[in-house]
Amino acid sequence: MNETLTTENGRTVLRMERALRHQPEKVWRALTEPKELDGWFPAAVELDLRLDGPISFTFPDEEANEGADNAGVIRAYEPPRLLEYNWGSEILRWELVPTADGCLLKLTAIHDDRPGSASFTAGWIRCLDALDRVLGGSSIPREHYALLHEHFVKAYGLDQGIVDDDGSIHFERQLTAPKEQVWQALTDPAFVAEGIESGQLLKSEEPVELTYEWQQGTVTWHLRDGNGGARLKLTQTGPAQQYLKPWHDLIESLAADLATTTAAAG
Incomplete structure (x- = not known):
């Protein structure tokens, strides 16, 4: 191939x-x-x-x-x-x-x-x-x-996030497990990037949207059905460029765990 x-x-x-x-x-x-x-x-x-x-x-x-x-x-x-x-x-x-x-x-x-x-x-x-x-x-x-x-x-670089002009960051990542399974991970209090202090919960609509405050803005997760599993979107507002790598590493760890579990089950 x-x-x-x-x-x-x-x-x-x-x-x-x-x-x-x-x-x-x-x-x-x-x-x-x-x-x-x-x-x-x-x-x-x-x-x-x-x-x-x-x-x-x-x-x-x-x-x-x-x-x-x-x-x-x-x-x-x-x-x-x-x-x-x-x-x-x-x-x-x-x-x-x-x-x-x-x-x-x-x-x-x-x-x-x-x-x-x-x-x-x-x-x-x-x-x-x-x-x-x-x-x-x-x-x-x-x-x-x-x-x-x-x-x-990895080969196509689809695991990379982007930084907006205002300092906000975004990730869009296709996953290999259904959004209900991904939601369980997102709502674990320990699932937060290093350096982020999660604050007041602003919205929780299972299993499609989770928004909470952090020190200088908001963190929002969106989930929808994608091709072969859930499509995950993360938006962090505020001056967030320094958190690009921590979020990347956390999302990729989740994606690897989900793929391994899916493969083992199938």
């Missing part, structure tokens, strides 16, 4: 490559025929296989379909070499390059959710492993999704 993450024209671009010991025509069928897609793609696919043809996606979990934009259009169609379509606002581009012993599969995924990029990468790795098995290959077993996710968080 070869994975890169860049920002182009204001959007996040994930590129992945997989060498396959299968001819392009065989892989093309797996990319375009619904019965073949059922064996490896993350959603059921219905499509009118032509340029500008409609395409739609349905997840097995009905709740995952609620409020989701699961429709698209085929934007490029050059069998058996190129297929590109949008899935809601995301663009997926599949390219097949013939090689001496099969083909090179190239996936380009363009999206706007940069903090979710590690989840997307880990998920597509699992899907491409399944694709290889469907085609008759023997993919090497991978690490658990949660551990793959944490690897790519």
